[in-house]
Amino acid sequence: MQSYTEENYLKTIYHLAEQTTNVQTNAIAEQMQTKPASVTDMIKKLADKGLVDYIKYQGVTLTEIGRNTAIDIVRKHRLWEVFLVDKLNFKWDEVHDVAEELEHIKSVELIERLDEFLGFPKADPHGDPIPDKNGRFAKTQFIKLIELKVGDSGTITGVSQHSSAFLKHLEKLGLTLGKQIQVSDVTDFDGSVEILLSNKQINISREVAKHILISSNGKN
Amino acid sequence: MQSYTEENYLKTIYHLAEQTTNVQTNAIAEQMQTKPASVTDMIKKLADKGLVDYIKYQGVTLTEIGRNTAIDIVRKHRLWEVFLVDKLNFKWDEVHDVAEELEHIKSVELIERLDEFLGFPKADPHGDPIPDKNGRFAKTQFIKLIELKVGDSGTITGVSQHSSAFLKHLEKLGLTLGKQIQVSDVTDFDGSVEILLSNKQINISREVAKHILISSNGKN
């Protein structure tokens, strides 16, 4: 049984490990809004519990148990997000903080029934995949919008940034999940991208394009 | 802003205050499965925060702020219980522990939307009234089944004991909310009560009869 705080550490390590193999103390500290010294303390504790492998000065990796625990928290987080959007009519930019709390409710029964109630969704409101109760989920094949060439088209299926500001911005532009887009031009000057969205031409900054994930349906 | 623990103290004091005016340290300790010394510490803290009135050795009472906070937690607890039973098909004896956790999720928006989603229910699965968002709720007029005289009849509208064992027992006997009953006899020997439930004669112990709440529809 893990504490609220331990669960948050595991989740953070899990997410950081999606980008780098060995997760660094400082990276965890920054993500968790705490100090490196505190992270070292907690890492030792998690190592004692067999949830992470830890060699001094070398960063951490999750053990299998640690990873499973983290995936379970991610599953809960994403299911609650679906609940909030689908059933309680929250917007996709409003759900993160509440889900941060709900993900720590400990009841296997609750989550299984919630999953069923929601119709076993495969993705959360931001397009992130929801692990099934065995922790399995499809490794989704995304391409960042910024990587598309002029003429490429595809469907918006996710975002790699969950800040409210970013999501609200996308909403305003009409760039929501499921929308079809085609890249019509890339500006040399600032790298901004011109796209075609339901016959309208819109321009998005390089920064925005970096965080929109596309499931490509081929060139041209 | 209260901590998880502070909220639980306030809620416990609130419930104890429904029976006695001045809530005693020992009573709180027993209810919260902790030691009197710990209770004294916490009471001081709550008094400093203006949530309870406290005179040494004289027990505590909630201030208006304290009471409102407690009522808000009770509201959340009961709404979540309705959610669990109505939407996720939990049984009435399975919801208490999960609701104990869910009641601490801090989001006004969440609770208001949940309330709406559930259709603004007036009572939880055990018949306990749900305060509205302003903390108001009808003081329900209950009579304990044990207090009924032979010939009296009424509708089961609540229970004053929420243990899983008790609720399961009632379920098995068919004594669920909304059922009509009539007292047909009271045994001298052990005080057990014979009741008529949809034309069937059933016998319940004095102990059980004490915890069934009836909204009486008059004598005979």
Add this chain to the structure above:
DNA sequence: AAAAATTTTTAGATTTACCTAAAAATAAAA
């Protein structure tokens, strides 16, 4: 009203998750 029993509080410790400041290890630059 004194003695006994009960209830409540104080005093001093413990655990968890933090912190700051300084030391140690590692990585990068000159």
Add this chain to the structure above:
DNA sequence: TTTTATTTTTAGGTAAATCTAAAAATTTTT
């Protein structure tokens, strides 16, 4: 390969919520 910079850890301390054991206040009984 030293020097410098960065990262990480250790050491020692704090605040929240708990504990045990002992002292103090209150209540009950004789």
